[in-house]
Amino acid sequence: MSKIVLVCVEDEADVLDAVIRELEPMEDVCVVEAAADAAEARVLLKQIADRGDETGVIFCDHIMPGENGVELLVDLQKDDRWVFTRKVLLTGQAGLEATVKAVNQAELSHYISKPWDGDEVLKVAIQELSHYLVVKDINPLPYLKHVDMDIVEELMRKHLTADR
Amino acid sequence: MPTSDAHLMKSSTSEALQGLVAWARHAGVETLRLKPREWMMREGDKNRSLCVLLAGEVQLSKAGPDGRAQKLDLLRQGSLIGILSFWTGNPSFSDSQAIGEVEYLKLDRDLFDRTVAEDAEFSSLTLQLLVANLSDRYRSLVGLNLKVAGLTQELEHERNALQAAVKDLQQTRNQMVHREKLVTMGQLLAGIAHEINNPSTSLMQSVSRLSEDLSAFVQDKPDELRLLQAGQAAPFVSTSESRVKLSALIEQYPDLSRARARRLIRFPDELLEGLRKDLKKSRWHRVDEHIRLFELGSSLHSIEIANERITRLVKSLKSYSRQDEPEDAGVDLGKCIQDTLMILNHKLKYYDLSLEVETLPVVHGRPGEVNQILTNLLSNACEATEPGKKILIRSGQTEDVVWVEIGDDGCGVPEHLMQKIFEPNVTTKSGGGQFGLGLGLAISKDLAMQHGGSLTLRNREEGGAIFRLELPLQC
Numbered sequence: 001m002s003k004i005v006l007v008c009v010e011d012e013a014d015v016l017d018a019v020i021r022e023l024e025p026m027e028d029v030c031v032v033e034a035a036a037d038a039a040e041a042r043v044l045l046k047q048i049a050d051r052g053d054e055t056g057v058i059f060c061d062h063i064m065p066g067e068n069g070v071e072l073l074v075d076l077q078k079d080d081r082w083v084f085t086r087k088v089l090l091t092g093q094a095g096l097e098a099t100v101k102a103v104n105q106a107e108l109s110h111y112i113s114k115p116w117d118g119d120e121v122l123k124v125a126i127q128e129l130s131h132y133l134v135v136k137d138i139n140p141l142p143y144l145k146h147v148d149m150d151i152v153e154e155l156m157r158k159h160l161t162a163d164r
Numbered sequence: 165m166p167t168s169d170a171h172l173m174k175s176s177t178s179e180a181l182q183g184l185v186a187w188a189r190h191a192g193v194e195t196l197r198l199k200p201r202e203w204m205m206r207e208g209d210k211n212r213s214l215c216v217l218l219a220g221e222v223q224l225s226k227a228g229p230d231g232r233a234q235k236l237d238l239l240r241q242g243s244l245i246g247i248l249s250f251w252t253g254n255p256s257f258s259d260s261q262a263i264g265e266v267e268y269l270k271l272d273r274d275l276f277d278r279t280v281a282e283d284a285e286f287s288s289l290t291l292q293l294l295v296a297n298l299s300d301r302y303r304s305l306v307g308l309n310l311k312v313a314g315l316t317q318e319l320e321h322e323r324n325a326l327q328a329a330v331k332d333l334q335q336t337r338n339q340m341v342h343r344e345k346l347v348t349m350g351q352l353l354a355g356i357a358h359e360i361n362n363p364s365t366s367l368m369q370s371v372s373r374l375s376e377d378l379s380a381f382v383q384d385k386p387d388e389l390r391l392l393q394a395g396q397a398a399p400f401v402s403t404s405e406s407r408v409k410l411s412a413l414i415e416q417y418p419d420l421s422r423a424r425a426r427r428l429i430r431f432p433d434e435l436l437e438g439l440r441k442d443l444k445k446s447r448w449h450r451v452d453e454h455i456r457l458f459e460l461g462s463s464l465h466s467i468e469i470a471n472e473r474i475t476r477l478v479k480s481l482k483s484y485s486r487q488d489e490p491e492d493a494g495v496d497l498g499k500c501i502q503d504t505l506m507i508l509n510h511k512l513k514y515y516d517l518s519l520e521v522e523t524l525p526v527v528h529g530r531p532g533e534v535n536q537i538l539t540n541l542l543s544n545a546c547e548a549t550e551p552g553k554k555i556l557i558r559s560g561q562t563e564d565v566v567w568v569e570i571g572d573d574g575c576g577v578p579e580h581l582m583q584k585i586f587e588p589n590v591t592t593k594s595g596g597g598q599f600g601l602g603l604g605l606a607i608s609k610d611l612a613m614q615h616g617g618s619l620t621l622r623n624r625e626e627g628g629a630i631f632r633l634e635l636p637l638q639c
Contacts, residue, residue, distance in 0.1 A: 013400065014466070024423040031422065036403045044407070065514050066552050 004056040004132070004143075005031045005048050006125060009041040009072070010090070011064040015114070019059060019090070022121045029143045030056065030129065038067035049081050056132040057086040057125060059112075062094035070098045073106035084135050086128035088112060090121070127151065177242040180292035184216060187286055188269050191279070196270055198262035204245060209256045211249035212273045216293065217241055220266035226258040233259065237304060244297045339607060346536065357481035364474045371467050378460065388457055391435065395461020398430045417443045424448070427455045430462065480506035484535050495529035495615075495635060497559055497566050498522070504538040505557075512542065514551040520558035524566045527635050529615045534635070537611050537619070540604040541570040541631045548574030548629065564637055565617065571630040576623040585621065608633075 006023055010016040016034055023032045033048070035041035041060070048055050058076070060069040069089060076082040087106050089099070092114035102108040109131065110124050130151035133140045139159045140152040149156075188195070195218060198204060204215060204222055217239055224236040224245075236258055239245060249256045250273070279286045375396070382388040401409070406429050413425045420428075420443060428436060428451075435454070442450040480503045498521055505512060505519075545555045553573040560567055577585055586609045605619075612619040617635040624630055 014470070016403070020426070024426075027422050033407065034403045040404060063514070068551070 003031050003053045004029075004129065004138075005033055005053050006057045006059070006129070007033050007035065007041065007044060007048070007055050008059045008090075009035045009038065009064070009069065010059075010061040011036055012061075015061075019121055022119060023125055025122065026125055026129070026146050029146050037064050038069065038072040041072060045076070045082065054136075055082060055085045057088060057109075057128045058082075059088045059090045059121070059125075062089060062091035062098055068098070070094065070102045070106065073102055073108065077106045084132065086110075086132050088124060088128060090114065090116075176292060177296040180289045180296070181216070181218070181242050183285070183289045184269070184293065185218065187283075187289065191275075193269055193271070193275070195267050198266040198268070200262055200264055202262045202266075204260040204262060204266070204268070205249075205256050205258075207256055207259045209249075211246045211256045213246065214250040214271045214273075214276060215245040215260075216269040216271065217243045217245060218267040218269060221263040222260050222266060223263055224258045224260050237301070238263070242293065242296065243300075244293055247294070247297065339610075342607065350532065353481050353484065357478045360474060361478050364471055364478060367467070368471050368475070371464060371471065375464050375468075378464070382457075387438075391454055391457040392461040394432055394435055395458040395463075396465045398458070398462040398465065401429055419446050424451060424455065427459065431458060477506060483531070491530070492528050493531055494526045495531050495534050496526050497524045497534070497568055497635065500531055500534045500538055501557060501559065501568060504535050504542060507535075508539065508542050508546075511546045512555070515546065515549060515555045516553060518554055518556040518558075520556075521568075522560050524559060524561055525637065527566055527637055529635060533611045533615070534633075537608040537633055538568070538570070540608045541633070544604065544631075545570055545572035545574075548572040561637070565634040566637065567632055567634045569630050569632045571624055571628055573628045576627055577621060577629050582621060586619070 006026060008016060008019045008023070010019060013036070016036065020032055020034055026032060031053070033044055035044045041058075045055055045058075058073070060073055062069040069091065073087045073089070076085060076087065086109040087102070088110045089102050089108055090112045094102070099108075099111065102111075109128055112120060112124060126146050127148050129143065129146065130140070130148040132138075133143060133147065133152055134155050137155070140147055140156050141159065185195075198220075205211060207226060219241060222239045222243070222245060224239060225233045226236055228234040239260070245260050245268070246256065248254065276290075280290070378392060379389065382392055406426070409429045410422065410425050413428060414420055414422065417425075428439075431439070431454075435458070439451060439454055441447075442454075483499070484503045484507050501521055505517075542555075542557075549555055549572045554571075555573065556569070556571040558569050586605050609619045612633055612635075615635055617633065620632050620634075622630055622632070
C-alpha cells in the first residue's frame, strides 16, 4: 500500500527540526520527510512519487536560498502528481504579493505565520491530511488516529457502507 | 520715434493749442478750472463734450477686476479728454481727476459739430490735436506692451527660481527627515541591543552552569558521560544526508520507528555500535535512555550556539549603531564591513557572497556613518541582484586611501544615469511595496565627502555595477 508523506521544506535547520519534531506523532500513520531548500524538495518529491508513495501535505517556507517557496508551490500545482497535495506556507516573511500568488496560483490550503503557537503545525497537519483523504477519496480507517472526524465523517460513512 | 519727430509734434501740438485758445476766446467759450483731486469725468458717466487740457495734469484711472482703481495715463497740456465717449456716445471709459490746478476747455457736442461745419481752421486745429493725442496714446500703448512682455519674462524667471527653491527645500527636508529616522533607528537599535544583552548573558551563564552540573552528575558513569559529551559535540547533518542514514538505519533495524531513527542519525558510529544489541532486541526504553542523554547534550550545545549568535548580533548592533561616537572615533573599514554583514545577514544569506577583505589601517572618521554607507550599498546590491547570484565585497588600500568595493550581479546602471543616480530622489526601484526614497545614494555620497573621501560608480564588464568607497589615509 502506498504511504502518505508529509514533506517539510525549510532552510533554517533549527526551525526545520522543530517542525519535524512537532509532526512526529503523525508518523504513526504517515511518513515525515524534510528538505533544506526548493531544489532538494523537488528531488525528494520526485523520489516519493517514483517509489509509489504520495505527498499528502507540503509545509514550505517562503524565503529560502535559491528558489523561493511560493514558486515551488505554484510549480507543483501545475503537475498532475502534486495537484492534490495540500500546500501549506510556513513563513514569517512572505509579503502580501507572494501570499496572494500562493493563494491564487498554488491554491494554498493554509498559511502558518512564524513563530507559531504551541502545536499549530500538528493541528494543521491533521486537518490537511483529512482534507487530502477526502479529496483523493482514500479510506480514512488506517488514519483514524490522526484525522479530523468532522472533515472525514461523510467519507467514513461512504467507505463503511462500501465495505459492507 | 526719433527726437526730432517728437519735437516737431510737440511744437505743432502747442501751436494747435494756442490756435484753439485764441478761437475759444473769440467764440466766448470760457476756460474752466479744477482744484487738485477734483473730478473732470467719472467712469460710466454719459459724456457729451470733449475736454482740451490747457494747463496742469489729469490722471486717468479705471476700476480693475478687483474693484480697485488702476492708474492708466497721466495726461498733460494739449491732451484731449473724453475722446472715446464723445465720438461713440458710449458711457465714459475712465475716471479723470485733476492732479494739481487744472485749466481746460469744454467743447460741447452741438457747438463742436456746428463749428466744424462752419470753421475750417477749427477743424484743422482739432484734427491736429486729435492726431497728436492718438499718436501719443499709441506710443504709450506700444511702450506698455513692451513693459508687460518684460514683466512677464521677469515673472517667469522668478517663478522658475521659486520652483527650484521649493524643490531644493523639499529635498533638504526629505534628507533631514531621513537622517532623523536613521538616528532614531540607531537609538532604538542601541536600546534593543542593551535589553537583549542582559537576558542573553544570564542565559549563557545558566547554560554553562547546567552543563558543568550535568557533567559532574554523571562523572562516575563513563557511559552516560560519553553520551552527554557526544551530544554536545554532535555534528550537523544535512537533510539529504539524514535521509540516506535514516533509510539505512531502518533497513538495518526494521522495528525501529522513524522518530527514534531520526534521533540516532547524529550518534557517532561507536555509540551506535554500543546500542546494537538493544536495537536488535527492540529494548526501546534502553534506546530511549541513550537518546535522552545524547539529546540533553546536543540541546545544551544548541542553546550555546544560539546564544553565541545572539551575543554576536548584539555586539554588531552596538558597534553598528554607535550613537554618541566622537567626531573622530577612527574607522577600521574591515570591522565596519564585518558589522554590516552581520546586520544584513538576513538578506545576504540568499546570495553567493564573495569576500576579499584585507586588514586595513584605521583611518579618521565616524564608523557609524561608514556603516550607514556600507548598509546602503549592500542593500542596493541585494535589490539589484537575484537571490543565488553573486555579490562581491572587496577592500584594499593605495598610497592615499583605503577602499571598499561592492559589486552586484544586476543589470548595471545605464550610462545616462551614472551621475544622476547620486542625486536625491532618483530611484530605479519601482513600486510593488519596495520602499525607497531615492535618498540612500545621495546621503551615502554626502557622508563619504564629509569624510574627505569619495563614492564612485562603474559598471562591470561582465554585467552589474560596482560602487567604490574611498576614505583618505590622512586628512
